[in-house]
Amino acid sequence: MAWILDGVAGLHAALVEAGYTVIGPTVRDRAIVLAELESADDLPYGWGVTLEPGGYRIRRRADSAAFAHSAGPQSWKPFLHRPRAKLWDARRTDDGFEVAETREEAPRYAFLGVRPCDLRAIGILDRVLTGDRYRDDAYAARRDGVFIIVVNCTEPGETCFCVSMGTGPGADSGYDLALTEFAGEGRFLVDVGTEAGADLLARIEHRPADPVTETRARAEVDAAAGRMGREMPAEGLRELMAGSLEAARWDDVAGRCLTCGNCTMVCPTCFCTTVEDVTDLTGEHAERWQRWDSCFDLDFSHLQGGSVRTSTKSRYRQWLTHKLGTWHDQFGSSGCVGCGRCIVWCPVGIDLTEEVAALRREGEKSDG
Numbered sequence: 001m002a003w004i005l006d007g008v009a010g011l012h013a014a015l016v017e018a019g020y021t022v023i024g025p026t027v028r029d030r031a032i033v034l035a036e037l038e039s040a041d042d043l044p045y046g047w048g049v050t051l052e053p054g055g056y057r058i059r060r061r062a063d064s065a066a067f068a069h070s071a072g073p074q075s076w077k078p079f080l081h082r083p084r085a086k087l088w089d090a091r092r093t094d095d096g097f098e099v100a101e102t103r104e105e106a107p108r109y110a111f112l113g114v115r116p117c118d119l120r121a122i123g124i125l126d127r128v129l130t131g132d133r134y135r136d137d138a139y140a141a142r143r144d145g146v147f148i149i150v151v152n153c154t155e156p157g158e159t160c161f162c163v164s165m166g167t168g169p170g171a172d173s174g175y176d177l178a179l180t181e182f183a184g185e186g187r188f189l190v191d192v193g194t195e196a197g198a199d200l201l202a203r204i205e206h207r208p209a210d211p212v213t214e215t216r217a218r219a220e221v222d223a224a225a226g227r228m229g230r231e232m233p234a235e236g237l238r239e240l241m242a243g244s245l246e247a248a249r250w251d252d253v254a255g256r257c258l259t260c261g262n263c264t265m266v267c268p269t270c271f272c273t274t275v276e277d278v279t280d281l282t283g284e285h286a287e288r289w290q291r292w293d294s295c296f297d298l299d300f301s302h303l304q305g306g307s308v309r310t311s312t313k314s315r316y317r318q319w320l321t322h323k324l325g326t327w328h329d330q331f332g333s334s335g336c337v338g339c340g341r342c343i344v345w346c347p348v349g350i351d352l353t354e355e356v357a358a359l360r361r362e363g364e365k366s367d368g
Contacts, residue, residue: 001208002208002209003192003201003208004207004209004213005190008188011149012039020110020147021108023037023079024043025072026042027058031073032044033072033074034074044069047068048065048155051070051157051159051340052158055344055349056072056345064184064186065181065183067179068183069157070156070157070159071160073345075118075121075341077121077268080122080139081142084292085290086288087290088287089102089288091284092283092285097286104138104141108145110148114148114175115153115339116150116162116169117160117167117337117339118339119171125269126143128331147176147200148176149177150171150177151178151179151180152221154220155224156169159340159343160229161231161353163228164232164233166234167338168225176192177190177192178190178191180218182217230353231353232338232352232357237334238325238326240356240360244362247359249355249359250317254311257316260296260347261296262342264292264295266345267341269335269336273291273292275291295315320352322335323335324336336352
C-alpha cells in the first residue's frame with residue numbers, strides 16, 4: 001500500500017527524534033552536496049542542475065521541488081567508506097612499542113534523498129566490503145543500522161544512464177522508505193520497504209494514496225526511463241572488455257586522459273585504499289592511516305622494481321575493464337551504476353559511454 005506525505009519536515013523531525021544524524025542534499029559552494037541537515041529547510045528547494053561532460057552547474061527552477069536534481073559531486077560513499085581513517089597509533093616505551101587500535105564510534109545515520117543508482121552502489125559496496133573474507137570492520141560498523149530513504153527519479157540528468165545498467169529510475173528494494181516527489185506540489189508518494197520504515201512513518205502525519213495519485217507517480221518514474229541523457233547497453237559488456245585489450249581506442253583515450261583520478265574519487269563504487277605510516281620527528285609516536293587510492297595513481301601498482309602500469313593507456317584500460325568487465329568475476333555484477341559522475345567530473349570530459357561505443361565499433365569492424 002502507498003501513502004501520501006505532505007512535505008518532509010515531519011519526516012526529518014521524526015528521524016532526529018529517533019536519534020539519527022540526517023544526511024541529505026543541500027546547496028553549498030555552487031553545488032548540491034551531501035551534508036548533515038539541521039532541518040528540512042536545508043534541502044535544495046527550487047534548485048536543479050545542468051550536466052555535461054566536464055561540466056556541472058546549478059540552476060534555479062520554476063518550482064520549489066526538493067529533489068529535482070541529478071547526482072552531485074558526492075555519493076554516499078564517504079559517509080560509509082571514509083576517505084581517510086586512522087587504523088592504529090603506537091608509542092615508544094621502555095620495552096619497545098605499545099600499539100593501540102583506533103575504534104571510532106559509528107554514527108547513527110539516516111540517509112534522506114538517496115537516488116536508486118546510489119542505492120544500488122551502496123549494495124555493491126556492501127558486497128565488496130562486508131560480503132567476503134576481506135571484511136572492512138569500520139565500513140560494517142558505519143553501515144549497520146543506516147536508515148535509507150530513497151527518492152525515485154522523475155527528471156534524469158543529461159549524463160545519466162541508470163536504465164542501461166538496470167539501476168533506476170525507480171528503486172524496488174533495499175530501502176526503508178521510498179519517496180516519489182510531485183515536483184512543485186510539496187507532496188510525496190511513499191512506499192514502505194521495511195518494518196523500521198513502517199514504524200517511522202507511523203510517527204508522522206500521512207494518509208493513504210488514492211489510485212489516481214499513485215498511478216500518476218508511477219507513470220512519472222516510468223516516463224523518466226525514456227529520458228536518459230546517455231545509453232550504454234549492458235549486454236555483453238564483460239565479453240567486450242575481455243576482447244578489447246589490444247584495441248586502438250585505448251591509445252586515443254590515453255591522449256586525452258590526465259590520470260587525475262577524479263573519476264575514481266566521485267565513483268560511488270570505487271573502493272580501493274592504501275595505507276600510510278607517519279611518525280613524529282622524535283620517533284616516539286607513529287600512526288597508520290588508511291586512505292582512498294586510485295588505479296590512476298602511478299604508485300598504485302608499484303612493486304619492487306617499479307610500477308606495473310606505467311602508461312596512461314594501461315591505467316585507463318585497467319579502470320574501465322575492471323569496472324565493466326572483471327568486476328563480474330570478483331563480485332557477480334558490474335561495478336557501474338549509471339550515475340554519470342565520472343563523465344561530469346572528468347576535467348577533459350571523457351565519456352565512458354562513448355568509449356564503450358567506440359570499442360564496440362572497433363570490434364565489429366575487426367570481426368567484419
